[in-house]
Amino acid sequence: MSAVLNARHVVVAALLTILALLPLYTALTGNYFLLTLFTRIVILGMAATSLNLILGYGGMVSFGHAAYLGIGGYVVGILAKEGITSGFVQWPLALAISGLFALVIGALCLRTRGVYFIMITLAFSQMIYYVASSLAQYGGDDGLTINRRSQFIEPINLSNKTTFYYVCLIILVATIYLVWRLVNSRFGMVIQGARANDRRMRAIGFPTFRYRLVCFVIAGTLCGLSGVLIANHTDFVSPAMMHWTRSGDLIVMVVLGGMASSFGPLIGAVTLLLLEEVLSGVTEYWQIILGPLLLLVVLFARGGIDGLLEQAAAWRPVKVADPSAGLGHG
Amino acid sequence: MLYFIEQCLNGVQLGMLLFLLAAGLTLIFGIMDLVNLAHGSLYMIGAYFAATFADLTHSFVLGAVLGLAATLVVGMAVEVIAMRRLYGRDHLDHVLGTFGLILFFNELVRLVWGPAGMTLPLPSQLLTAVQVLPGVYYPLYRLVIIVTTLLVALLLYVVVMRTRIGMLIRAGASNREMVGALGVNIKLLYTLVFGLGAALAGFAGLMQAPILTVQIGMGENILILAFVVIIIGGIGSVRGALVASIFVGLVDTIGRAFLPDLLRLFMSTNAASTVGPAVSSMLIYLLMALILVFRPEGLFPAARR
Numbered sequence: 001m002s003a004v005l006n007a008r009h010v011v012v013a014a015l016l017t018i019l020a021l022l023p024l025y026t027a028l029t030g031n032y033f034l035l036t037l038f039t040r041i042v043i044l045g046m047a048a049t050s051l052n053l054i055l056g057y058g059g060m061v062s063f064g065h066a067a068y069l070g071i072g073g074y075v076v077g078i079l080a081k082e083g084i085t086s087g088f089v090q091w092p093l094a095l096a097i098s099g100l101f102a103l104v105i106g107a108l109c110l111r112t113r114g115v116y117f118i119m120i121t122l123a124f125s126q127m128i129y130y131v132a133s134s135l136a137q138y139g140g141d142d143g144l145t146i147n148r149r150s151q152f153i154e155p156i157n158l159s160n161k162t163t164f165y166y167v168c169l170i171i172l173v174a175t176i177y178l179v180w181r182l183v184n185s186r187f188g189m190v191i192q193g194a195r196a197n198d199r200r201m202r203a204i205g206f207p208t209f210r211y212r213l214v215c216f217v218i219a220g221t222l223c224g225l226s227g228v229l230i231a232n233h234t235d236f237v238s239p240a241m242m243h244w245t246r247s248g249d250l251i252v253m254v255v256l257g258g259m260a261s262s263f264g265p266l267i268g269a270v271t272l273l274l275l276e277e278v279l280s281g282v283t284e285y286w287q288i289i290l291g292p293l294l295l296l297v298v299l300f301a302r303g304g305i306d307g308l309l310e311q312a313a314a315w316r317p318v319k320v321a322d323p324s325a326g327l328g329h330g
Numbered sequence: 331m332l333y334f335i336e337q338c339l340n341g342v343q344l345g346m347l348l349f350l351l352a353a354g355l356t357l358i359f360g361i362m363d364l365v366n367l368a369h370g371s372l373y374m375i376g377a378y379f380a381a382t383f384a385d386l387t388h389s390f391v392l393g394a395v396l397g398l399a400a401t402l403v404v405g406m407a408v409e410v411i412a413m414r415r416l417y418g419r420d421h422l423d424h425v426l427g428t429f430g431l432i433l434f435f436n437e438l439v440r441l442v443w444g445p446a447g448m449t450l451p452l453p454s455q456l457l458t459a460v461q462v463l464p465g466v467y468y469p470l471y472r473l474v475i476i477v478t479t480l481l482v483a484l485l486l487y488v489v490v491m492r493t494r495i496g497m498l499i500r501a502g503a504s505n506r507e508m509v510g511a512l513g514v515n516i517k518l519l520y521t522l523v524f525g526l527g528a529a530l531a532g533f534a535g536l537m538q539a540p541i542l543t544v545q546i547g548m549g550e551n552i553l554i555l556a557f558v559v560i561i562i563g564g565i566g567s568v569r570g571a572l573v574a575s576i577f578v579g580l581v582d583t584i585g586r587a588f589l590p591d592l593l594r595l596f597m598s599t600n601a602a603s604t605v606g607p608a609v610s611s612m613l614i615y616l617l618m619a620l621i622l623v624f625r626p627e628g629l630f631p632a633a634r635r
Contacts, residue, residue, distance in 0.1 A: 061422050088518060114626075116561060130611035134607035134609075293430070295430040
């Protein structure tokens with residue numbers, strides 16, 4: 001098959017180029033608003049990518065993914081408050097704790113199916129939300145200000161906005177690559193097989209529970225990393241970052257962008273957050289537009305933006321009418 | 331001891347409110363196979379309507395009745411406009427669509443009623459406390475909640491198990507096509523069931539309104555507790571919802587009231603006052619986890635289809 005430059009590739013390439021060159025624009029204009037906004041988009045795009053691993057590929061509809069954002073963030077916040085600001089301590093610890101939490105929660109949640117799974121992941125993330133609210137010495141409901149971002153060795157200074165943006169972007173791209181490698185590996189095949197027909201996968205000898213649990217832990221750990229980044233980005237953690245509507249936002253990003261597609265969650269994050277930005281500029285009551293819009297996406301654009309692009313891509317070769325196009329299929 | 335009895339009654343009262351929400355959720359799930367996150371919005375809308383009508387009519391009872399009727403109408407409208415299109419879809423679609431509805435309703439309420447909350451004042455007759463046991467006084471209104479909710483539960487049981495419409499509802503739950511083929515207007519039936527669930531949620535909202543303030547997002551935290559209830563009780567089972575909601579209400583209330591003191595017995599006061607609130611807010615979820623380990627489908631799993 002020839003590498004046709006289809007609409008999907010164009011959008012992804014354009015998006016990555018814009019993301020890579022954005023600091024240049026900022027440096028030229030001195031306008032840091034876009035850089036701050038896009039740092040947030042990149043971080044949440046990474047969180048959505050991690051959710052896509054279990055939601056899109058694994059069929060596990062987790063409604064508690066924002067809990068890991070909170071866990072990652074709180075590890076950074078609490079350590080910083082206790083005077084440990086080294087990123088070499090903070091980051092691995094945040095990942096380990098997120099992963100451990102995912103292991104415990106996953107072992108319980110994955111015993112259930114369907115709507116039980118949705119509700120129980122929601123309930124557990126709500127539990128973490130309440131625990132964070134009750135941490136009186138770490139700000140309780142009001143949250144905790146982080147005075148010093150994670151410290152690394154010299155060239156990497158996270159307090160520099162551009163450096164921090166590029167760190168986030170590199171981690172995002174690495175995450176997308178990791179997820180892509182994972183889902184195309186044997187492991188990923190088992191996960192997707194278990195989504196399509198779990199009973200059959202078990203019948204042919206795969207212990208799918210273990211595979212799904214590992215997948216759940218990987219997704220949780222990756223999301224914990226985006227929590228670390230969010231905490232460094234806003235210099236602040238609060239229970240609000242794991243409010244259940246944040247988990248809902250992550251699901252929206254994944255579905256809006258396109259489930260089970262490599263760049264879908266990033267596209268979804270860009271779309272949702274830019275939409276928020278634009279709509280909230282139009283009216284104070286912007287969610288009155290966003291809500292019904294979500295319903296419309298669910299009803300009419302099930303494959304998300306990536307699905308639409310794919311349709312556009314599939315539609316194009318027909319117009320070109322390459323006579324050899326039909327030969328490959330037999 | 332008196333304090334303990336009072337807390338038990340508070341727990342039962344919370345449980346009864348949870349039951350009103352959980353019963354609607356579990357009915358809608360059991361019959362239409364629909365996950366409705368926007369159930370909490372209907373709870374909120376019930377409270378807002380009741381507060382508004384009570385303000386206009388200067389009567390608590392009239393406000394409650396009109397509020398209930400208005401929530402029923404809103405619920406049926408939501409079903410006709412949006413929910414109907416979601417039946418038979420993936421649960422993920424339900425989650426997303428109803429999440430959109432939550433955003434919509436929260437913002438709509440902010441637009442119509444403004445960001446400040448409202449209050450629903452009780453009539454003075456209900457403001458007294460009554461002696462429930464020698465020496466134990468309990469607010470009359472909370473007792474009214476317990477009694478009316480029990481009556482509603484009874485009514486619900488009679489309607490579902492003993493009337494023709496209830497029979498149709500149960501038949502619709504087991505085989506939608508067959509009931510439709512026998513000439514029953516299944517669409518209308520579903521609209522009615524959704525309206526009934528909405529009315530139950532609205533009723534819970536307006537009963538709770540005088541105790542807490544009426545505010546945006548008031549339905550969301552209690553909705554998640556209602557989820558815990560139906561996970562524990564078994565989705566689709568009204569009986570399970572009743573048992574589990576009283577259980578959850580009691581454990582949550584008593585845990586919050588006594589756990590910090592209990593921890594103080596074997597911890598320093600300082601440590602107990604830090605750990606206490608955290609553990610007591612986790613208690614109900616830990617309990618849910620424990621039950622799921624032994625009964626992944628809840629205590630009273632609904633019959634398989």
